[in-house]
Amino acid sequence: MVVAIAGAHGKIAMQLIALLQAHGEQAIGLIRNPEHADDVGREGATPVVCDLERAAVDELADAIAGADAAVFAAGAGPGSGAARKLTMDRDGAIKLLDAARASRVRRYLIVSSVGAENPPGDDDVFSVYLRAKAEADRAVMASDRDWTIVRPGRLTDEPGAGRVRIDTAPFSGRVPREDVAAVLARLLQDPRAPHRLLYVNGGSQPIERALEEILAEPASR
Numbered sequence: 001m002v003v004a005i006a007g008a009h010g011k012i013a014m015q016l017i018a019l020l021q022a023h024g025e026q027a028i029g030l031i032r033n034p035e036h037a038d039d040v041g042r043e044g045a046t047p048v049v050c051d052l053e054r055a056a057v058d059e060l061a062d063a064i065a066g067a068d069a070a071v072f073a074a075g076a077g078p079g080s081g082a083a084r085k086l087t088m089d090r091d092g093a094i095k096l097l098d099a100a101r102a103s104r105v106r107r108y109l110i111v112s113s114v115g116a117e118n119p120p121g122d123d124d125v126f127s128v129y130l131r132a133k134a135e136a137d138r139a140v141m142a143s144d145r146d147w148t149i150v151r152p153g154r155l156t157d158e159p160g161a162g163r164v165r166i167d168t169a170p171f172s173g174r175v176p177r178e179d180v181a182a183v184l185a186r187l188l189q190d191p192r193a194p195h196r197l198l199y200v201n202g203g204s205q206p207i208e209r210a211l212e213e214i215l216a217e218p219a220s221r
Contacts, residue, residue, distance in 0.1 A: 001189075003020055008047065008073075009039060009040055011157065011177045012073050012184070013073040015178050026045075029041075029048065031048070053092060064099055068105065069107035073111050085132045108143070108148075110136065111150055111184070114171070116130050153200075156174055157176070160176045160177075162182070164201065166198055167198070167199045168198065170199050
């Protein structure tokens with residue numbers, strides 16, 4: 001499997017690349033900053049400089065051509081203003097979706113956020129972020145791709161515990177980025193994962209068991 005990852009230098013993406021490499025999979029790492037190419041390459045991905053906010057859809061489609069799956073793990077990041085929440089977290093995700101369609105990449109995974117199910121309507125930057133995520137998620141769910149949406153709670157840099165709670169209904173919590181990456185890696189491999197919107201936080205179940213239970217249920221379409 002070849003997986004194209006947007007935001008490849010991010011903390012979740014870098015750990016996902018390492019997991020894919022460990023399992024013999026290939027990754028295309030989309031990065032905005034050329035200085036990040038060596039870091040992404042050391043983890044095992046092929047780095048491709050492609051600025052999601054500036055690139056045209058056909059340019060992005062060329063960058064991910066030949067991939068079996070696309071993962072949107074990019075984001076404007078902390079400290080960015082409301083405008084970049086829209087141009088990256090919303091528009092960047094939709095542009096990657098359009099590129100996946102253009103280059104015939106069937107699988108599309110997006111890292112979203114708890115709170116996108118009912119985002120606030122005020123002008124606070126975090127509220128704008130959640131609305132951007134919500135709009136991107138709606139576009140993904142309306143698409144013809146084999147999509148999966150993962151909505152984690154508050155992300156931490158603690159070592160992964162390998163134990164999570166996964167549900168189809170929203171719930172609050174916190175979860176190590178390492179565990180989110182492990183969930184993504186597993187979802188990429190499972191044919192039952194498409195057309196799922198999953199909430200993920202730290203919990204008591206091993207990742208494999210939590211996913212097995214949730215994926216045993218019929219997917220909604």
